[in-house]
Amino acid sequence: MTDAAEVVVVGGGPAGASAAYYLAMAGHDVLVVEKATFPRDKICGDGLTPRAVAELIRMGVDTTGWARNTGLRTYGGGHCVEVPWPELASMPNYGLAAPRETFDDVLIEKAKEAGARLEEGVTVTGPIRHERTGRVIGVTAKAGPGREPREYRAPFIIDAGGVSARLATTVGRQKAMNRPMGVAYRTYFQSPQAEDSMMESHLELWEGKPGASDLMPGYGWIFAVGDGLVNVGLGSLSSNAQPSGLDYRAMFANWMANVPAEWGFTEENQVGKLRGAALPMAFNRKPHYADGLLLVGDAGGMVSPFNGEGIAYALQSGRMAADSIGQALARPTVSSMDAAVSEYPRMIRDELGGYYSLGRIFATLIERPEIMHLCVKYGLPRPTLMRFVMKLLSDCYDRTGGDWMDRTIAALAKAVPKA
Ligand SMILES: Cc1cc2nc3c(=O)[nH]c(=O)nc-3n(C[C@H](O)[C@H](O)[C@H](O)COP(=O)(O)OP(=O)(O)OC[C@H]3O[C@@H](n4cnc5c(N)ncnc54)[C@H](O)[C@@H]3O)c2cc1C
Incomplete structure (x- = not known):
């Protein structure tokens, strides 16, 4: 079976939902193909900084009842420091947190309300390329429990498939090994800490008693996500994408064994397993546009090396990709369309390229304990x-x-x- 649209978006996470929302709002026929079925979980810290909240406000997402945070509390070197989110012109002075199972569902619904089409249970397997020019003009996929073959065609394809970036990889856009890569693990606990109005970051993780044992590599976080739950996780950063060789599960168990008992981070209070995933950083996959295929969010390596945040950039890149495609679809020829879409990599690089370069320097420094x-x-x-x-x-x-x-x-x- 073959379906066609003006834009096919592979993956319905924050990046794909944002691109689909803005394209649909502009009246375009946009089709999201997603291998999972919503609501689905995604391994994440669930934290939304003011930058991410600003994007949600832009999209008109109703966040009533979501856990709000007022700033960041940081532990390290025997100190505990609280800093409120700054007062800025470009974003609000609060953050939010919502489990991704809810968050991603709300976003994709928003895209559907705007007019985007969604096909779930469809795994994209590779590109369809124009036989003469090599341009990506569609994707092949397997759909449903029977894994029936499908094809989806469009003048523009967006890879919003997350860190695996399967489509981008199959057209030869490999991840750059000289860019930082993170790995992080997280789980949930029922805990009194769920009442906390600050996001919490632990810059030092101790193997045993804090201050009286060895330091483990990596950092931890505790974010209240509502409904009496906290998201607790830890991660590490490598400046050059080499595997860290760390035993994250053992590190997590050590950390949990030494946190204050009143936080209630016990097996009985744990909700869901400890699960981990990689964080692709500092534009580790490029080009963000070539031959009909755009990369947004994690597929384009857009996680910040400074703090492991990727949702704000997924939303932002989706918005910018949609904007440039909208311009392109109003043009008469393939070359003039390409000229319009080439604005996308320029915009995203102008916005984040310098900041991520600073992040690469930061990653090189802080990986030395x-x-x-x-x-x-x-x-x-x-x-x-x-x-x-x-x-x-x-x-x-x-x-x-x-x-x-x-x-x-x-x-x-x-x-x-x-x-
Ligand atoms: C442990 C951990 C903690 C994190 N904590 C935070 C945090 O607190 N705040 C923050 O901002 N960021 C955090 N991040 C990063 C954040 O999760 C990502 O940056 C963000 O999810 C990127 O969104 P995305 O839409 O690009 O990709 P994803 O959210 O990964 O969405 C990709 C979608 O594509 C679908 N898909 C994949 N392949 C295919 C295919 N072949 N065919 C069809 N569909 C496909 C997937 O099912 C998925 O729905 C964390 C990451 C990890 C691993």
């Missing part, structure tokens, strides 16, 4: 420095205007070659 330890020990107790670091690490700064911190970060991001 002695540097991380020094930063934590001497940096955390300095409130102004911490406010600056929070803006930098969470990408919560105004790109234009703002205070001296915003202007400094923007100047640094302009000064480095773009990723």
Whole structure:
């Protein structure tokens, strides 16, 4: 069976849903093909920074009743520091958290309400290419329990298939090994910490008693996600995508054995298994547009090396991809359409390329535990420095205007070659 649309989006996560929403809002025939069936889980910390919330506001997503957070509490070097989300022109001063099972379902519904079509239980297996030009003009897929073969054709195809980026890989867009890659594991607990209004980040994880044992590599987080639940996870970062060789399950068990008993992070209170996945960072897969195929979100390696956040960038890249495709679809020839869509990689690089280059430098520094330890020990107790670091690490700064911190970060991001 063959179906056709103006745009086929592979994957209905935040990046795919955002692209589909904006395309449908502009009146285009957009078809999302998704291998899972919503609502489905996605391994994630479920944290939404103000940058992500700004994207949700843009899309008109109703977030009533979602867990709200007011800032970030950071533990490390014997210190505990709380920094509220900054007051900015370009984003709100609060974050949110929602389990991905709910979050992704809400987003894809939003895209459907706008007019996007969704086919679930469809796994895309490869590209269909124009026999003469090699342009990607469709995808092959297997659908339903019988794995029946399908084809979907469109002038533009978006790979929003997440970290596996199967489609992009099959057309030869391999991940770059010189870009940082994260690995993170998470689970949920019923816990009194679910009442906490701050996101929590643990920059030092101890093998045994905090301060009186060895430090483990990596960092941890605790985010209240509503309904009495907290998302608890840990991860590590490698500046060059080499496997870390770390035993994340053992690290998690060690960490849990040493957190305060009143947090209730016990087996009885655990909801769901500890599960992990990779985080592709700093544009580790490119080009973001060529030959009819755009990459958005994790498929384009858009997770921040600073903090492992990927949802804001998935939403943002989906929006920008939709904008450029909308321009292209109004043009008469393939070459003029391509010229319009080539705006997409330029826009996303202008927005994030410098920032991600700074993130690559950051990743190289903090993967050395002695540097991380020094930063934590001497940096955390300095409130102004911490406010600056929070803006930098969470990408919560105004790109234009703002205070001296915003202007400094923007100047640094302009000064480095773009990723
Ligand atoms: C443990 C962990 C914690 C994290 N915590 C945070 C956090 O707190 N905040 C944050 O902002 N980011 C976090 N991230 C990153 C975040 O999860 C991703 O950046 C985000 O999900 C990217 O969205 P996406 O739409 O690009 O991809 P995904 O969310 O992965 O969606 C891809 C979709 O494509 C579908 N798909 C894949 N292949 C195919 C195929 N061949 N055919 C059809 N469909 C396909 C999948 O089923 C899926 O629905 C975390 C990641 C991990 C691993």
